[in-house]
Amino acid sequence: MNIDWVALGSVFGVSLLATVTIAGLFVLGLVGLSKQEVASQAGGSAAVARAGAYLCFTLCLVAVSFGIYLIVV
16 A cells, blocks of 8 residues: 555645635634624724625635535536
């Protein structure tokens, strides 16, 4: 039995990068939503914070959907 350590390391690295990226995008979305609430309470416009949060959540959804697509197909 031969283990291709380079391929295993490559899969580990890509998986780690994808996980950190998706989690980071989700956290940025949550921060954007919290900033939106703070801005609306202060009387300012919260459209930019809300749009950025929705963009982060959309990117998370796209990444997860692409991963599911890769598994199914």
